[in-house]
Amino acid sequence: MERIPILKMxxxxxxxxxxxxxxxxxxxxxxxxxxxxxKERARGVLIDISALDVVDSFIGRMIANISGMARVLDAETxxxxxxxxxxxxxxxxxxxxxxxxTALNVEKGMALLRKRLGTPV
Amino acid sequence: MKQGxxxxxxxxxxxxxxxxxxxxxxxxxxxxxxxxxxxLKESDLREQSRAFLAALQNATQRGAxxxxxxxxxxxxxxxxxxxxxxxxLAGFSPTETATFVLSLKQPLFNRLRAEVRDAEALxxxxxxxxxxxxxxxxxxxxxxxxxxxxxxxxxxxxxxxxSTPVVELWDDVLALPLVGTLDSxxxxxxxxxxxxxxxDSGASIAIIDITGVPTVDxxxxxxxxxxVAATRLMGADCIISGIRPQxxxxxxxxxxxxxxxxxxxTLADAFKIALERTGxxxxxxxxxxxxxxx
Numbered sequence: 001m002e003r004i005p006i007l008k009m010x011x012x013x014x015x016x017x018x019x020x021x022x023x024x025x026x027x028x029x030x031x032x033x034x035x036x037x038x039k040e041r042a043r044g045v046l047i048d049i050s051a052l053d054v055v056d057s058f059i060g061r062m063i064a065n066i067s068g069m070a071r072v073l074d075a076e077t078x079x080x081x082x083x084x085x086x087x088x089x090x091x092x093x094x095x096x097x098x099x100x101x102t103a104l105n106v107e108k109g110m111a112l113l114r115k116r117l118g119t120p121v
Numbered sequence: 122m123k124q125g126x127x128x129x130x131x132x133x134x135x136x137x138x139x140x141x142x143x144x145x146x147x148x149x150x151x152x153x154x155x156x157x158x159x160x161l162k163e164s165d166l167r168e169q170s171r172a173f174l175a176a177l178q179n180a181t182q183r184g185a186x187x188x189x190x191x192x193x194x195x196x197x198x199x200x201x202x203x204x205x206x207x208x209x210l211a212g213f214s215p216t217e218t219a220t221f222v223l224s225l226k227q228p229l230f231n232r233l234r235a236e237v238r239d240a241e242a243l244x245x246x247x248x249x250x251x252x253x254x255x256x257x258x259x260x261x262x263x264x265x266x267x268x269x270x271x272x273x274x275x276x277x278x279x280x281x282x283x284s285t286p287v288v289e290l291w292d293d294v295l296a297l298p299l300v301g302t303l304d305s306x307x308x309x310x311x312x313x314x315x316x317x318x319x320x321d322s323g324a325s326i327a328i329i330d331i332t333g334v335p336t337v338d339x340x341x342x343x344x345x346x347x348x349v350a351a352t353r354l355m356g357a358d359c360i361i362s363g364i365r366p367q368x369x370x371x372x373x374x375x376x377x378x379x380x381x382x383x384x385x386x387t388l389a390d391a392f393k394i395a396l397e398r399t400g401x402x403x404x405x406x407x408x409x410x411x412x413x414x415x
Contacts, residue, residue, distance in 0.1 A: 009303075070406045079354075080356060081354075081356075082349075082353065082355050082356065083352050084312075084316030084317050084319075084320060086354075087316055087351040087352075087354040088309075088312055088313065088316070088351055089357050090351075091312075091347045091354070091401060092347075096353070096354065097352035097354060102353060102354055102355065102356040103356035104319065104320075104323055104325065104355060104356040104357060105323070105356075106355065108325070109356070117128055120361045
């Protein structure tokens with residue numbers, strides 16, 4: 001079955017979405033990620049969606065949900081690399097992802113996570 | 122009545138007396154008050170008239186007089202299209218453009234009168250010629266209007282692009298000075314160009330300056346908030362600046378909630394905050410300070 005890989009980088013987990021998201025894949029990711037956060041005791045999650053060029057309300061809500069679940073498990077989520085068209089679509093869909101941190105690229109996202117968690121660089 | 126309009130003498134008349142009709146017609150056009158010697162040279166007018174009459178003559182030989190949409194009339198239509206376009210661009214009025222075709226009536230009717238003796242037949246022929254020329258005239262006006270609309274659409278597009286420049290103020294700091302009213306179409310363009318620029322430059326702060334926006338109502342505020350939300354999704358911060366006292370009052374009276382958006386009264390203040398957030402700072406050199414003091 002198709003899965004989205006979750007990489008561990010120190011105290012952070014890195015998820016890069018490289019394929020078209022469909023609903024089932026999104027649900028699997030949600031399960032996998034929450035399991036990994038609790039298993040690895042991760043403090044931060046980086047979701048790279050720079051390869052994602054189509055979103056719908058389901059995927060948008062899923063991103064918000066993952067962020068919410070991670071927060072409950074005491075991990076900060078940063079969504080990085082969102083494309084302009086995706087950002088506009090999410091806003092038009094009325095899903096401005098309140099409470100989700102965002103950054104322009106992985107590097108900046110990592111810096112943001114470190115800053116928020118007080119981890120030395 | 123596809124076959125050259127049997128019974129009508131107009132095609133034959135146009136063929137046999139083309140030269141005379143052309144001479145009369147050009148005379149008519151030159152005498153007309155709608156002729157514009159300032160916009161169109163007489164030689165060009167003569168050439169246009171000659172070519173049009175030749176095409177008309179050709180079309181009437183082959184096609185029906187009543188149906189100018191037929192294939193036989195394509196040459197005539199093309200000529201009219203070209204003529205309408207050039208005249209619209211040159212600044213002719215619709216009347217002046219349509220007169221080109223309609224002024225052909227008089228010479229043609231005169232020839233018919235000389236040719237056709239029978240009163241009833243004359244009336245028929247005159248009616249046919251009149252209907253044909255009216256249709257061509259209307260067609261001309263339509264094309265003229267179309268050319269004008271094309272110009273307007275192009276200008277609108279250019280204006281839209283001109284009015285949304287995104288400027289780089291500093292490393293990591295972008296500014297978007299908005300001038301004019303914000304509607305949904307413009308918001309779209311503004312949003313797209315701002316987000317694209319953020320991707321290109323990797324900026325982390327964008328300042329939207331609304332000094333040039335005359336009024337802010339709930340709709341405009343909503344558009345602004347949308348842009349801010351989209352910018353935030355991209356991972357950049359957004360500051361709204363240039364809020365005049367009047368607009369601040371309106372925003373509160375309307376009950377618009379700007380939420381956590383940072384707002385500043387002037388672009389200078391916003392720039393200062395942006396510099397602080399990116400970790401940069403601007404100092405006056407010591408020498409200059411002493412110079413000012415001394």
